[in-house]
Amino acid sequence: MREVGIVGVGHTKFGRWNGSFLDQAATAAVEALRDAGVDLAAGKAHIDQVFLASMGVGQVNKISGAASALVDTINLRPAMAETVENGPASGASAVKLAYMAIASGMADTVLVVGAEQMRILTGWESTDFVATMSHPDAEYPYGLTLPSFAGMFTRLYMEKYGLTETDLAIVSVKNHENAMHNPCAHIRLVPSLHAITEDEDADVINPYVADPIRVYSTCPMSDGAAALVLTALDTGREFAHKPVRIAGIGQATDTHVVAERPDPLDLFAVRESARKAYEMAGMGPEDIDVAELHDAFQILEIVESEEVGFFPRGEGAKAAREGRTRVDGDKPINTSGGLKAKGHPVGATGVSQVVEIVRQLRGEAEGRQVKDAQTGLTTNFGGFGNNVVSIILTTKEEG
Amino acid sequence: MREVGIVGVGHTKFGRWNGSFLDQAATAAVEALRDAGVDLAAGKAHIDQVFLASMGVGQVNKISGAASALVDTINLRPAMAETVENGPASGASAVKLAYMAIASGMADTVLVVGAEQMRILTGWESTDFVATMSHPDAEYPYGLTLPSFAGMFTRLYMEKYGLTETDLAIVSVKNHENAMHNPCAHIRLVPSLHAITEDEDADVINPYVADPIRVYSTCPMSDGAAALVLTALDTGREFAHKPVRIAGIGQATDTHVVAERPDPLDLFAVRESARKAYEMAGMGPEDIDVAELHDAFQILEIVESEEVGFFPRGEGAKAAREGRTRVDGDKPINTSGGLKAKGHPVGATGVSQVVEIVRQLRGEAEGRQVKDAQTGLTTNFGGFGNNVVSIILTTKEEG
Numbered sequence: 001m002r003e004v005g006i007v008g009v010g011h012t013k014f015g016r017w018n019g020s021f022l023d024q025a026a027t028a029a030v031e032a033l034r035d036a037g038v039d040l041a042a043g044k045a046h047i048d049q050v051f052l053a054s055m056g057v058g059q060v061n062k063i064s065g066a067a068s069a070l071v072d073t074i075n076l077r078p079a080m081a082e083t084v085e086n087g088p089a090s091g092a093s094a095v096k097l098a099y100m101a102i103a104s105g106m107a108d109t110v111l112v113v114g115a116e117q118m119r120i121l122t123g124w125e126s127t128d129f130v131a132t133m134s135h136p137d138a139e140y141p142y143g144l145t146l147p148s149f150a151g152m153f154t155r156l157y158m159e160k161y162g163l164t165e166t167d168l169a170i171v172s173v174k175n176h177e178n179a180m181h182n183p184c185a186h187i188r189l190v191p192s193l194h195a196i197t198e199d200e201d202a203d204v205i206n207p208y209v210a211d212p213i214r215v216y217s218t219c220p221m222s223d224g225a226a227a228l229v230l231t232a233l234d235t236g237r238e239f240a241h242k243p244v245r246i247a248g249i250g251q252a253t254d255t256h257v258v259a260e261r262p263d264p265l266d267l268f269a270v271r272e273s274a275r276k277a278y279e280m281a282g283m284g285p286e287d288i289d290v291a292e293l294h295d296a297f298q299i300l301e302i303v304e305s306e307e308v309g310f311f312p313r314g315e316g317a318k319a320a321r322e323g324r325t326r327v328d329g330d331k332p333i334n335t336s337g338g339l340k341a342k343g344h345p346v347g348a349t350g351v352s353q354v355v356e357i358v359r360q361l362r363g364e365a366e367g368r369q370v371k372d373a374q375t376g377l378t379t380n381f382g383g384f385g386n387n388v389v390s391i392i393l394t395t396k397e398e399g
Numbered sequence: 400m401r402e403v404g405i406v407g408v409g410h411t412k413f414g415r416w417n418g419s420f421l422d423q424a425a426t427a428a429v430e431a432l433r434d435a436g437v438d439l440a441a442g443k444a445h446i447d448q449v450f451l452a453s454m455g456v457g458q459v460n461k462i463s464g465a466a467s468a469l470v471d472t473i474n475l476r477p478a479m480a481e482t483v484e485n486g487p488a489s490g491a492s493a494v495k496l497a498y499m500a501i502a503s504g505m506a507d508t509v510l511v512v513g514a515e516q517m518r519i520l521t522g523w524e525s526t527d528f529v530a531t532m533s534h535p536d537a538e539y540p541y542g543l544t545l546p547s548f549a550g551m552f553t554r555l556y557m558e559k560y561g562l563t564e565t566d567l568a569i570v571s572v573k574n575h576e577n578a579m580h581n582p583c584a585h586i587r588l589v590p591s592l593h594a595i596t597e598d599e600d601a602d603v604i605n606p607y608v609a610d611p612i613r614v615y616s617t618c619p620m621s622d623g624a625a626a627l628v629l630t631a632l633d634t635g636r637e638f639a640h641k642p643v644r645i646a647g648i649g650q651a652t653d654t655h656v657v658a659e660r661p662d663p664l665d666l667f668a669v670r671e672s673a674r675k676a677y678e679m680a681g682m683g684p685e686d687i688d689v690a691e692l693h694d695a696f697q698i699l700e701i702v703e704s705e706e707v708g709f710f711p712r713g714e715g716a717k718a719a720r721e722g723r724t725r726v727d728g729d730k731p732i733n734t735s736g737g738l739k740a741k742g743h744p745v746g747a748t749g750v751s752q753v754v755e756i757v758r759q760l761r762g763e764a765e766g767r768q769v770k771d772a773q774t775g776l777t778t779n780f781g782g783f784g785n786n787v788v789s790i791i792l793t794t795k796e797e798g
Contacts, residue, residue: 001504020536058484059457064532065486068786069655072534078651078671081786082492085457085482087464093481096505097496103503105400106495106648133463135471137419249505252477256468272477387467387480 002103003398005243008036008229009355014186014343016119017223021061024225025052025115026073028348032111032227033074037240042075046237047229048107050081053094053114054347057083060129061117070113080107087133088296089382090114091226091350092389096249098230108232114351115225126221130346133383135257147218149258149384150297151210157265157299158212160314166197167317168217168298169206172340174326175295179337181367182356186222186343217298222343226352244358247283247375248392250276256386269388270307270379277377277390278309285309288392289373290360291331292353294381295338301325304379305333308390327368335360335368350380354391361395401502402797404642407435407628408754413585413742415518416622420460423624424451424514425472427747431510431626432473436639441474445636446628447506449480452493452513453746456482459528460516469512479506486532487695488781489513490625490749491788495648497629507631513750514624525620529745532782534656546617548657548783549696550609556664556698557611559713565596566716567616567697568605571739573725574694578736580766581755585621585742616697621742625751643757646682646774647791649675655785668787669706669778676776676789677708684708687791688772689759690730691752693780694737700724703778704732707789726767734759734767749779749788756792 010031017024030040038045052067063069067081086093091114098110118126131145157163173193179185196206196216206214233243252272255261261268278284285308293308295301302316310331311319319325325333336342336356339349357376359365375394382388409430416423429439437444451466462468466480485492490513497509517525530544556562572592578584595605595615605613632642651671654660660667677683684707692707694700701715709730710718718724724732735741735755738748756775758764774793781787 022536055463056457058455058531059461059463061535062458062531063535064454064458064484065655065782065786066535067485068652068782069534071652072655072659072785077653078668080495080650081485081652082496083484085463085484086466086480096479097481097499100496100499100503100505103505104499105502106499132457132461135468136460136462136465137421251479253467253470253480254476256464256471260471269477383464383467386471387464 003233003245004099004102004230005233005245006228006358007231007239007241007243008032009358010035010227011184011352011355012225013184014222014224014345017117021057021063021115021117022069022073024117024223025070025113028225028227029070029074029111029113032229035240036229038229045076047076047079047109047111049101049110050076050079051094051097051112052083053090053351054083054116055085055087055090056116056129060121086387087382088346089350089380089387089389090347092378092380092391095228095350095354095391096251096389099246099249102230102232108235110230111227112230112351113225113227114348116345116347117223118221118345119223138257146384147210147213150299151213153264154212154297154299157303160265163317165212167321169193169197171298171301171320172216175334175338175340178327178335178368179341182337182342185337185341186220187341191216213297219296219339219344222345224343224345224348226348226355228351228354244361244393244395246391247394248277248281250274250280251389253387254385256383258384267303267307267385269385270304273388273390274308274379277392281392283392287375288377289375290335290357290370291333291377292336292356293333293379295334295340296344298340300381301333301338308377308379327370332370335365335370350389353378353380357393361393402632402644403498403501403629404632404644405627405757406630406638406640406642407431408757409434409626410583410751410754411624412583413621413623413744416516420456420462420514420516421468421472423516423622424469424512427624427626428469428473428510428512431628434639435628437628444475446475446478446508446510448500448509449475449478450493450496450511451482452489452750453482453515454484454486454489455515455528459520485786486781487745488749488779488786488788489746491777491779491790494749494753494790495650495788498645498648501629501631507634509629510626511629511750512624512626513747515744515746516622517620517744518622537656545783546609546612549698550612552663553611553696553698556702559664562716564611566720568592568596570697570700570719571615574733574737574739577726577734577767578740581736581741584736584740585619586740590615612696618695618738618743621744623742623744623747625747625754627750627753643760643792643794645790646793647676647680649673649679650788652786653784655782657783666702666706666784668784669703672787672789673707673778676791680791682791686774687776688774689734689756689769690732690776691735691755692732692778694733694739695743697739699780700732700737707776707778726769731769734764734769752777752779753790760792760794
């Protein structure tokens with residue numbers, strides 16, 4: 001198969017965006033094209049295909065054909081263009097499709113942009129928007145929301161493996177600390193573990209969202225965009241950066257209705273997507289130097305760290321407590337600040353995760369740099385685990 | 400490159416669908432899987448990837464992650480799945496992505512489903528929904544709609560090439576006649592040319608929508624779904640039908656803002672998408688035995704028949720008048736009834752066009768069968784020509 005690498009990355013500051021949807025998407029796109037050293041003059045960029053990942057561009061922004069509008073905005077005509085939607089895993093899905101476009105020979109160089117505007121919604125509207133990823137006939141009409149799923153899931157896991165709320169808070173504090181070194185992060189403040197768990201005011205500054213999930217164990221609602229330039233490694237075309245190679249991609253679906261799963265704690269699609277990615281890369285968990293896992297809720301970082309094979313079942317929280325998932329640990333997770341502190345503009349997240357790994361593998365991650373990082377993993381989690389995409393990136397030669 | 404063929408087709412009756420979005424999509428999907436002879440028992444279908452094409456599943460139906468819900472509904476877990484949106488060209492975009500998935504080696508067999516529910520909207524809401532494919536910053540906020548674009552476009556073309564309203568009506572009557580032989584068509588009645596053009600009541604039964612476009616020169620609002628099973632030709636897997644080979648796919652974007660085009664009558668993206676498809680197929684317009692062109696407005700069938708190379712510039716209407724585009728003509732166009740009479744559930748249309756060509760090339764088109772059809776073309780038109788996909792299908796061996 002044709003080898004594919006990433007030669008450009010772009011990323012807006014997550015948080016609140018005051019321009020239009022297209023402005024935000026184009027800002028990340030132009031940054032990625034500049035980073036790759038692509039000539040932005042009309043007709044000179046030689047981008048064959050654009051994928052725009054977004055969960056809400058139709059539903060929230062009421063825009064159809066946004067990918068073509070983006071192509072026109074940044075002078076990439078007559079590039080092929082599509083919008084891709086896979087809930088919160090839209091971003092990694094777009095990276096997968098870019099890989100397929102290049103590996104198929106239909107394209108040599110592809111721009112991927114993930115973009116979302118969630119802060120034009122009110123609090124309730126945004127919870128409702130996120131809930132549209134539950135099953136449209138069997139879950140959503142009954143009022144289920146993602147925090148309600150996650151609350152039940154968290155309680156079950158805590159009871160089965162003896163976790164406390166402090167175990168969740170430890171993961172949050174780590175990710176907030178990492179975000180202090182990421183200029184693109186939405187929230188740049190570090191709560192003290194004491195203040196959000198044991199302090200007498202803990203219930204005030206860290207109230208419940210959906211017991212046992214508190215404000216400091218779930219992600220914020222963010223606007224944001226991230227972008228990548230992917231290219232075939234066999235064209236001879238020169239870019240400003242040495243490519244970071246895509247070594248493996250794996251994706252799996254699980255039951256859309258969570259209640260249909262024999263064991264609700266079994267995140268099959270996470271495990272299967274990682275297994276496929278490892279298989280394609282000819283690698284295993286031991287080869288991963290740094291990972292971005294989908295911590296929309298802190299329990300997910302813990303469980304995913306087990307399902308992708310970093311730690312045995314039930315020992316993810318212990319590993320976090322021991323500092324093994326910190327930037328200076330043996331399995332650094334969410335050095336970007338994760339969804340918790342960097343923010344979670346849903347369709348942008350999968351692209352943003354890849355941007356962080358590329359920065360780590362290039363040695364450009366500054367205060368959050370993982371020493372000698374050569375291989376990284378991203379896991380992008382759609383719905384409540386109904387569609388998960390894992391990607392392995394490396395600077396090592398194929399072997 | 401790996402060769403790809405179509406081995407299964409499914410198609411709901413276009414018109415009004417009384418079930419849920421998922422019901423409709425699943426109905427077309429199951430028909431296509433059955434047509435291909437795929438075992439529908441859980442775990443036995445061996446479908447690697449599902450693409451769901453829809454323009455409104457988020458915006459109209461408020462569903463995210465619908466592709467995964469569809470996978471679960473029809474027991475295809477753990478197949479990969481994404482929703483694809485490219486305005487009214489979403490369907491052909493999904494076929495292109497399926498081709499890429501297979502040609503890349505990441506998938507062997509792929510299910511493509513295009514689905515739309517437009518009749519849950521009121522008349523004004525549906526016009527507004529369709530208008531969201533215009534430019535979100537430069538066109539939509541000023542109240543432009545697709546019929547208004549098409550009206551201006553039609554008037555310009557009529558003045559430049561000396562067309563009458565009867566020329567548009569001739570195309571409509573032909574497509575309504577064809578739809579009488581298509582059990583899946585939305586509208587199955589044939590207006591007489593006299594009644595909708597010269598009769599004293601013509602203005603009553605065929606009123607203006609956007610001068611010079613009348614009711615009988617534009618498509619209806621339809622619900623509908625269509626589906627395809629695509630497979631690699633090198634796997635040795637047996638299906639119930641001999642594959643219809645995808646010989647060529649071409650796609651091109653044009654300015655999203657129509658006013659930016661130097662000549663508004665120049666449908667560059669149609670011409671370029673067809674040119675690329677011919678080039679990939681090693682064929683030309685002379686090789687096409689039957690075509691489905693995107694007649695959302697009748698003028699588009701005329702102009703597209705010129706841009707894809709069937710007739711010289713300005714002579715499309717003359718060819719239609721001479722009967723050359725009828726089922727028994729030398730360039731039969733829209734044997735299915737076209738968008739005009741078969742209906743235009745936007746995201747389903749590109750898939751539906753391919754279904755019709757497959758039926759023609761298999762010799763299953765009954766009363767509308769084109770004699771000895773071996774090669775067909777589809778052109779699926781996104782926005783007002785800002786993103787167009789053309790596909791060439793053939794039963795001839797590669798040569």
